[in-house]
Amino acid sequence: MKTRFLSALVATSLLLLGGRAFAAEESKAKADLDELVGKVTVKLKDGKTTEPDLADELKEFDTLLAKYKDEKTDAVAQILLMKAMLYVQVIEDSEKGLQFLKQLKSDFPESTQGKKVDDMIASVEKQQEADKVKRALVVGTKFPDFEEKDTAGKPLAIANYKGKVVLLDFWATWCGPCVAELPNVLKTYEKYHEQGFEIIGISLDKDEEALNKFIKQKKMSWVQFFDGKGWQNKLATKYGINSIPATYLLDGEGKIIAKDLRGEALARAVGKALAKP
Numbered sequence: 001m002k003t004r005f006l007s008a009l010v011a012t013s014l015l016l017l018g019g020r021a022f023a024a025e026e027s028k029a030k031a032d033l034d035e036l037v038g039k040v041t042v043k044l045k046d047g048k049t050t051e052p053d054l055a056d057e058l059k060e061f062d063t064l065l066a067k068y069k070d071e072k073t074d075a076v077a078q079i080l081l082m083k084a085m086l087y088v089q090v091i092e093d094s095e096k097g098l099q100f101l102k103q104l105k106s107d108f109p110e111s112t113q114g115k116k117v118d119d120m121i122a123s124v125e126k127q128q129e130a131d132k133v134k135r136a137l138v139v140g141t142k143f144p145d146f147e148e149k150d151t152a153g154k155p156l157a158i159a160n161y162k163g164k165v166v167l168l169d170f171w172a173t174w175c176g177p178c179v180a181e182l183p184n185v186l187k188t189y190e191k192y193h194e195q196g197f198e199i200i201g202i203s204l205d206k207d208e209e210a211l212n213k214f215i216k217q218k219k220m221s222w223v224q225f226f227d228g229k230g231w232q233n234k235l236a237t238k239y240g241i242n243s244i245p246a247t248y249l250l251d252g253e254g255k256i257i258a259k260d261l262r263g264e265a266l267a268r269a270v271g272k273a274l275a276k277p
Contacts, residue, residue: 029068029075036060037082044090051091058083077111080104088124092242094131098124127240134240139256143168143248146235150223151212156200163252164198165273167266170236170246172204173214178245181262182218188267189222195274196252198222204244206230249273 040057048054061083068076081104088097101121108114137143143158150156158166169185171178189199199222205211206228215224227234231242249257249269258269 027075029064029071029073029079032064032067033075033079033082036064040086049090051093054086054091058086061086072108072110074112077104077108077113080108081113081117088127094124094128098128126237130237130240132240133238137239137248137256137259139258142253142255143250144239145254146238148225148235151208151226152223154223156223156225158200158250158254161198161200162254164196165192165252165257165270166250166254167197167199167270168202168248168250169199170202170204170233170239170241170244172230172244173211174205175244181245182220184263184266186218186220188270191267192270192274197270197274200225202233202235204230204233204236251276 036057039060040054043049043054043057051058061079064079065076065083068079080100084097084100084104086097087093087100091097098121101117101124104111105114105117105121133144145158146156148156158168167185173179185199189197201220201222201224203211203224203226205226208226208228211224211226214220225235233241235241245260247261247266248259249261249266251257251273257273258265261269
C-alpha cells in the first residue's frame with residue numbers, strides 16, 4: 001500500500017516541475033537525488049517504510065541539502081520536496097512533512113517548487129483533518145453520516161438504514177485484497193440480507209463502465225457510491241481512507257461495531273449483531 005505512495009509523490013513532484021529540463025550546473029544535484037531515490041525505492045519494495053527503516057536515506061537527504069546549500073535551484077529544491085513527501089506519503093508523519101514543505105517555501109521561494117508548494121501544503125493540512133476523523137472512528141462511536149447519491153441516482157445516507165446492520169465497504173475492482181475478500185462478503189450478504197444486513201459499497205474506481213461490468217459479473221446487488229476520483233474519492237477523503245479494503249460494520253443506530261473484518265469474522269459479527277434484541 002505504501003509503495004504506491006512513492007509513485008504518487010514522484011508524479012506530484014514532476015507535475016510541479018512541469019517537465020522542465022535541468023541546467024547543466026544543476027545536473028549533479030539531480031544525479032545525486034536520482035541515486036538516493038533509487039535506494040529508497042529498493043527499501044520500499046522490501047516493505048521497509050518506517051522512519052527507522054529509512055534512517056540512512058533520510059540522513060543522505062540532509063547531506064545533499066548541505067552539499068548544495070548555496071544553490072537555490074529547482075534541482076536542490078527537489079531534494080527537499082522529495083524528503084517532505086517521503087514523510088507525508090510513506091512514513092506518514094504529516095507534521096514533519098508539513099514542516100519541510102514550509103521550509104521549501106521559505107528557503108526556495110523563487111524555485112518552481114517553491115512557487116507551487118502552497119497547494120501541497122493545503123492538501124496535507126486537509127489530509128490531517130481527515131486523519132483526525134479517522135482516528136475518532138473507533139468501536140462504539142457513531143459513524144459520521146453523509147448525504148450523497150448512489151450509482152442509480154438515488155439518495156444515499158446511513159440514516160436511511162436505521163435499524164439495519166450495515167457494512168461500509170471502501171474498495172475498488174483493481175484492489176487485489178478487495179477482490180479476494182469478495183466471496184466472503186457475498187456469502188455473508190446472501191446469508192443475512194433478509195434478516196436486515198445491508199452493504200454500502202464505496203468504490204475508488206475511476207472507470208464507471210468497468211465498475212458496472214464487474215458488479216454485474218460478480219452479482220453484487222447492494223448500493224454503490226462512485227465519483228470517479230480514485231484515491232480522491234469524496235467519501236474516502238472525508239474519512240481519511242488511505243488503504244483498501246477498509247470496512248466499518250455499523251449497528252442499527254449507526255454505531256461502529258467492528259472494523260476491517262475478514263473471512264468468517266465478518267459473518268460471525270453480522271450474525272451476532274442481528275441476534276441482539
